[in-house]
Amino acid sequence: MHTDPDIQLMLRCGEGDNEAFRKLFVRYRTKIINYCFRFCADRSIAEDLGQEVFLRMYRAAPKYRPDAGFRTWLFTIATNVCLNDARRKRGQAGTLSIDAPIFTAEGTAMPEIDDPTGHPAGRLLDHEQETIVQAALTKLPDKQRAALLLRIHHEFSYSEIAAQLHCSEGAVKTLIHRGRRVLAEILTPYFKEGT
Amino acid sequence: MKTDCIFSASISPYIDDELSAEDTERLRLHLKTCSACRNQLRVLSAMEVQLAAMPPITPSPDFDRTFWQKIDALEEKRRQPAWKQWLNGDRLREWRPALAAAAGVLILCGTFLFTQRPSETGFSADEIVMSQNLELLTDYEIVRHLDFLEQWMDFSENDATDA
Numbered sequence: 001m002h003t004d005p006d007i008q009l010m011l012r013c014g015e016g017d018n019e020a021f022r023k024l025f026v027r028y029r030t031k032i033i034n035y036c037f038r039f040c041a042d043r044s045i046a047e048d049l050g051q052e053v054f055l056r057m058y059r060a061a062p063k064y065r066p067d068a069g070f071r072t073w074l075f076t077i078a079t080n081v082c083l084n085d086a087r088r089k090r091g092q093a094g095t096l097s098i099d100a101p102i103f104t105a106e107g108t109a110m111p112e113i114d115d116p117t118g119h120p121a122g123r124l125l126d127h128e129q130e131t132i133v134q135a136a137l138t139k140l141p142d143k144q145r146a147a148l149l150l151r152i153h154h155e156f157s158y159s160e161i162a163a164q165l166h167c168s169e170g171a172v173k174t175l176i177h178r179g180r181r182v183l184a185e186i187l188t189p190y191f192k193e194g195t
Numbered sequence: 196m197k198t199d200c201i202f203s204a205s206i207s208p209y210i211d212d213e214l215s216a217e218d219t220e221r222l223r224l225h226l227k228t229c230s231a232c233r234n235q236l237r238v239l240s241a242m243e244v245q246l247a248a249m250p251p252i253t254p255s256p257d258f259d260r261t262f263w264q265k266i267d268a269l270e271e272k273r274r275q276p277a278w279k280q281w282l283n284g285d286r287l288r289e290w291r292p293a294l295a296a297a298a299g300v301l302i303l304c305g306t307f308l309f310t311q312r313p314s315e316t317g318f319s320a321d322e323i324v325m326s327q328n329l330e331l332l333t334d335y336e337i338v339r340h341l342d343f344l345e346q347w348m349d350f351s352e353n354d355a356t357d358a
Contacts, residue, residue: 029258034251047255051262058266133245151211152246158213177207184238187245 006070013061021061024070025054031154032078038149039082041138049085053078068163075154076164079146086142129190136186144179147172200229206236210243 002008006027012020032053037046056077064073137145143165150156150164158172165172202225208214209222226233318326 025262029254030251033254033258037252038249043252043255046252047258050254050258051265054262055265055269058269129245130249133249137246148246152243153249158208158211173204173208173213176211177204180207180210180239180242183246184235184242187242188238 002066004066004070007066010061010064010070010073011066013058014064021058024057028071028074029054032074035075035078035149035154036082038134038137038153039145040085041134045085049078049081052081056081069160071154072156072160072163075150075156079150079164082146083142132190133187136183139186140179140182143167144175144182147175148179148183151176200232202226202229202232203235206232206239209236210239 002011006024009020009024013024029050033046033050036049036053037043040046040049053074057074060077067073068076137148140148147161147165150161151158156164158169158176161172161176162169165175167175202222205214205218205222209219214222222232226236
C-alpha cells in the first residue's frame with residue numbers, strides 16, 4: 001500500500017476515477033506550466049506543453065505503475081515533452097539572446113543590458129532582472145536547462161533528476177555544474193555591486 | 196569564473212547539498228584557504244537566489260476549459276468502435292506507407308497468379324484459342340504450303356499465256 005497520496009490518486013485515475021485525476025490536475029497544473037515556461041520562455045507555448053503533459057498523464061493512467069514517486073514520474077513526462085518540443089523547433093526559431101525581446105510573467109519586455117550599472121548601485125529592477133535571467137536560461141543547452149530548473153525551482157535530488165533525464169547521477173552533477181557556470185558567466189556583470 | 200582548482204566541481208553539489216558529509220567537510224576546510232573557490236561559491240550562490248526568485252506565472256483562464264475539452268474529445272474517441280478508433284487514430288498514419296507497399300505487392304501477386312492460372316479443363320490458354328478456331332485450322336495444310344501454291348498458280352498462269 002502506497003502512502004503517497006498522489007500515487008493513490010493516480011492509481012484511482014487508472015481505475016477510471018475522473019475526480020482523482022481532476023485533483024491531481026489542479027494540484028500540479030501551475031507547477032508544470034511554470035516548469036514549461038521557464039524551459040521555453042513563451043507563455044502560450046508553455047500552456048500548450050502543459051496541456052500535452054496532462055493529456056499524456058491521462059492516457060497513461062490505466063498503465064500507471066508506482067515505481068517512482070508521482071512527482072518524479074509527472075516531471076519526467078514534462079521533461080520529455082519540453083525536450084521533444086525544443087528538438088522539433090530547433091532550427092525553426094532562433095535562440096533568444098539577452099538583447100532580444102523576451103516573454104516574462106508580466107508580458108513581453110526588452111532587456112536593457114547596455115548599461116546595467118546605470119541603475120542605482122548596479123541593482124536591476126525586478127522585472128528586468130527576471131527578463132535577463134530568463135534570457136540567460138534559454139542560452140543553456142536543453143538538458144542543462146532542464147536539470148537546473150528541476151533542481152532549483154522544483155528541488156529534485158540528483159538521483160530523481162537522473163531518472164527524469166535518463167542519465168547517471170554523475171552526468172546530472174556535470175550538467176548542473178556546467179549550467180551554473182555558463183549562467184554565472186552571463187549574469188556576473190548584473191550581480192556585481194548591490195545583489 | 197573558471198578556476199583550475201580541483202575543488203571547483205564540488206561547489207555546485209555543495210550548494211545543492213548533494214555532497215557526502217566527508218566531502219562537505221573537506222570542501223569547507225578548502226574554502227578557508229582558496230579565494231578563487233570562495234569567489235565562485237559567492238557568485239553561484241547569488242545566482243541561485245536570482246533564479247529561485249523568478250516569480251511564477253498563473254495559468255490563463257482558458258487553460259482549464261481548453262484542457263477539459265481535449266479530455267472530452269479523447270473520451271468521445273474512446274467510445275467509438277475499435278476499428279473506427281484505429282482508422283481515425285495516429286496509428287493508421289504511422290502505418291500508411293507500410294500498408295501502401297503491402298497493397299502494391301498484393302496487386303502484383305494477384306495479377307501474376309491470375310495470368311498464370313491453368314484453366315479448369317487442364318488446357319493452356321493457347322490450346323483453348325486453337326480449339327475455338329478449328330475451322331480455320333482445317334486449312335492449315337494449304338496455308339503451310341502457301342509458297343508452293345503461289346508458285347503453282349504462277350506456273351499455271353504462264354502456261355495459259357504461252358498457249
